């Protein structure tokens with residue numbers, strides 16, 4: 001038996017055996033510890049040996065595409081697909097939270113391998129990671145600090161040469177498709193914000209990176225008090241956007257839309273953003289502009305956002321010097337732009353730790369509708385402000401901020417909505433009095449809602465509405481006496497001048 005096996009091996013096969021063994025050993029010595037090689041991967045090598053008469057091919061899918069600029073969709077899809085497939089045959093798993101609070105999404109840890117069957121063919125997936133190359137200046141610049149030091153993860157798919165077409169043309173597209181379906185099933189929406197990092201070089205450059213928590217805001221359009229007709233218009237607009245992929249492609253516009261929400265504090269601008277995200281089922285990227293160190297940094301943050309997301313810059317008038325004063329300086333600032341951008345480039349080795357934001361108006365305009373803004377698609381950009389009149393017109397012109405929505409003081413329609421939501425009443429004898437008072441005094445929906453909130457278990461619609469009428473009458477008296485209201489206005493004006 002032994003003799004017949006040996007005689008069956010001709011010298012060509014022996015040579016291929018040595019070559020395959022050498023390649024396997026060499027590859028693994030490069031990426032893995034020797035111990036890992038003899039431990040975890042014996043099964044893989046046994047499989048490779050078995051495949052030597054019919055050589056295997058491999059496809060590698062990296063976590064990041066284009067150096068470290070953008071997370072690969074394919075990687076995420078494969079990861080999601082394998083999370084379903086791998087829990088069967090893998091011994092060491094990584095767990096992450098899922099949409100359902102009791103469940104976990106499982107994926108392979110590095111070094112693990114799982115086999116999969118498809119139309120009679122067997123394929124093998126192997127998860128591994130590599131340390132980033134040292135002193136990779138350009139990559140580190142793009143990656144923006146700490147992220148560059150993280151390990152780069154990969155999935156490598158092995159399959160026999162005779163299954164090449166089946167795997168490349170049918171299996172892989174199917175994996176991506178199923179992976180996307182798993183992602184939708186497990187998806188937890190996220191609320192991202194940018195934080196400063198300064199870890200990657202001796203020079204201590206400050207860069208921004210996204211950090212996130214699970215987004216769980218309860219506000220929906222069903223609980224947002226505003227004129228029903230206006231609300232319907234906004235919801236229709238969002239529907240059009242979400243289903244507008246073909247439309248945007250046909251008219252040659254990047255698939256994104258800008259919303260400017262403006263109005264006094266407490267009128268529901270932030271609440272509206274939460275309602276939009278819940279309605280569209282999008283993630284939110286809340287950018288703190290003062291923590292963005294340069295235009296390049298801002299662009300990098302943008303590239304890292306995923307599609308199906310709302311990018312928010314709250315209180316845009318406070319975040320940057322984009323006000324009227326800025327406008328006067330516009331010419332000279334524009335002249336400086338080029339210089340600033342150059343300073344922010346990686347070549348600016350002289351730049352030391354600098355925590356101040358160098359984002360400029362032109363950097364922000366570029367962010368909204370420059371060439372980079374089109375990458376990825378399906379993004380909504382929202383700016384909020386209490387002082388729309390102070391913003392540079394270039395920033396909010398149609399095309400950049402396509403839809404301007406005024407969030408205003410509480411009107412009678414919004415009040416009726418709040419009364420229904422908070423007290424479950426459609427009609428009440430106090431409604432008329434409230435309606436009249438709301439025409440005379442300005443009260444934000446936030447204040448009306450607070451007055452309608454029961455303060456004890458005994459409180460019902462009668463006492464809450466009475467409390468609201470009382471608060472409105474007090475506000476009316478203050479307004480009539482002119483005292484405090486005007487003082488407040490003066491104070492605000494002083495602050496603005498400062």
Ligand SMILES: Nc1ncnc2c1ncn2[C@@H]1O[C@H](COP(=O)(O)OP(=O)(O)OP(=O)(O)O)[C@@H](O)[C@H]1O
Pocket residue numbers: 219223224225226263264265266267268269270271272385386407414445446447449
């Ligand atoms: N139109 C509204 N309908 C329902 N609730 C509202 C509305 N407006 C405000 N609120 C409630 O009032 C509170 C404050 O609202 P929000 O934070 O959205 O105001 P804002 O306009 O973002 O204020 P600011 O300009 O200070 O950021 C929230 O709890 C919100 O739920």
Ligand SMILES: [Mg+2]
Pocket residue numbers: 269270271314384
């Ligand atoms: Mg707000």
